[in-house]
Amino acid sequence: MRFHSDLKNIRTFAKLTAAFSSLEKLVWLRLSDETAHFTVVPDTGSQIWSTLPMDFLFENCTIQSAEPGNTINLELSLQPLHRALKSAQNSISASLRLTKKKGVPVLSMTITTTTSRPSHANAHAPPRPSHDDPFGFDDDHDRTHLETSLRREHEKIITQDIPIRVLHPDTVASTVQPALQEPDVHIQLPPLLQLKSISDRFTRLALASGSGSSSSSSKSPRLEISANMHGGLRVRITTETADISSAWTDLDNPELDPAQLRVPIEEHPSTKFRDRGPDAWASVYVDGKDWSRVLSAGRLEGRVIACFCHNHSLVLYVYIPHYDDAGGDDAVLTYHVQAYSA
Structure with a gap:
């Protein structure tokens, strides 16, 4: 069983989890090749059933499962998921990966963000090397490459783990969406x-x-x-x-x-x-x-x-x-x- 995906519409995803959290602490997530199903079924009260296209929240997705349609059924804790998504809202990128930590399955969110570089008022720019310096940079391409590398040194990688429980298909099948009638x-x-x-x-x-x-x-x-x-x-x-x-x-x-x-x-x-x-x-x-x-x-x-x-x-x-x-x-x-x- 494998799942890895970059996240998109992170702000939307965070608002979704906040709406789910108002009804329940847990959400069932069924992933497949084409869709992501979110189900919130409290012991009492109103329920949420939704089927979203995979490309609404995920991109560059890899999913593999022994079940038909590469289906993976997960139960997620909403509070850590929402907290991780809030952290990722202003990030450069974020991704989700199904993995294990100490033998326990988790969804691991990797967030790439930036940190501000300290400014030094009295710092002087280093002199540009002369063309006869064998170790100098003699063209703008090399200087640009160096500046890009320096910027990358200030990227920050954050990993947050979301507790999950892998559900058996029979467990999910036992919960059925209420029938919809034609409205008055x-x-x-x-x-x-x-x-x-x-x-x-x-x-x-x-x-x-x-x-x-x-x-x-x-x-x-x-x-x-x-x-x-x-x-x-x-x-x-x-x-x-x-x-x-x-x-x-x-x-x-x-x-x-x-x-x-x-x-x-x-x-x-x-x-x-x-x-x-x-x-x-x-x-x-x-x-x-x-x-x-x-x-x-x-x-x-x-x-x-x-x-x-x-x-x-x-x-x-x-x-x-x-x-x-x-x-x-x-x-x-x-x-x-x-x-x-x-």
């Missing part, structure tokens, strides 16, 4: 950090009041999240003493691609919800604290499409922009939000 409502959410600020305020109000809807004061309150097919989104909290909501209007309900649908567009649930008018809301309840952790995906700064199945499920598609490659296609994270019916 799909809508582009407002900026997640704005939505998080309001949702967190509602959660604190419910906790301060002593009880949230369908929950006791010792548990996280449940927020009602609703949307319609006419650009409307609503967050609501009810307590014994208050009923508070915040609403957004004129949001985008993206057009669906008929070629991607299981049913004709005129029979799709979202078409029926649109035809019923702006008073037709699809709603779910979410755990306030878990919802706050999900909304931490706002640090990725991409657009987010929410898909509601009324009284059943809520799925967020978080599009990840290429920070280091403006012309690259966005990748997508799929959040299966833990949702409850009314």
Whole structure:
């Protein structure tokens, strides 16, 4: 089993690990010839499932495994991975290699960075040797080569090891992504950090009041999240003493691609919800604290499409922009939000 790759889009990779860390301390990473699968499945709460092209985060990659498609399944500790990526953000280059240290498998990240050279105000440049000096430099090419060599002497190599566990394919196969249903409502959410600020305020109000809807004061309150097919989104909290909501209007309900649908567009649930008018809301309840952790995906700064199945499920598609490659296609994270019916 072998894996070695240079890293690209390091800033994006660091933001990804920060988003994963908000839900869980560990992430499953399945590497293959074409894709990198990241899976975050806590014991309770929302889940993340994503499939990224290998060239989104890796380049000059070598991967070998006895499994079909050169598949390698790893469990990674997110905190050391995120710390290593933060160290690599301003580096000249960085690479990852699967190896062993004292018989224990690790992902070793090698980071090449530069250190500043001390300046000496009174230092004098050495005189240029004369042409009759047999050990002198008699052309600019040699001088340039020397200057390049001196610069390289000030490069710094940092190695950080990320603890991992190699997973058996059967272990990974036993965890299955939740089924996706055709949504009743799909809508582009407002900026997640704005939505998080309001949702967190509602959660604190419910906790301060002593009880949230369908929950006791010792548990996280449940927020009602609703949307319609006419650009409307609503967050609501009810307590014994208050009923508070915040609403957004004129949001985008993206057009669906008929070629991607299981049913004709005129029979799709979202078409029926649109035809019923702006008073037709699809709603779910979410755990306030878990919802706050999900909304931490706002640090990725991409657009987010929410898909509601009324009284059943809520799925967020978080599009990840290429920070280091403006012309690259966005990748997508799929959040299966833990949702409850009314």
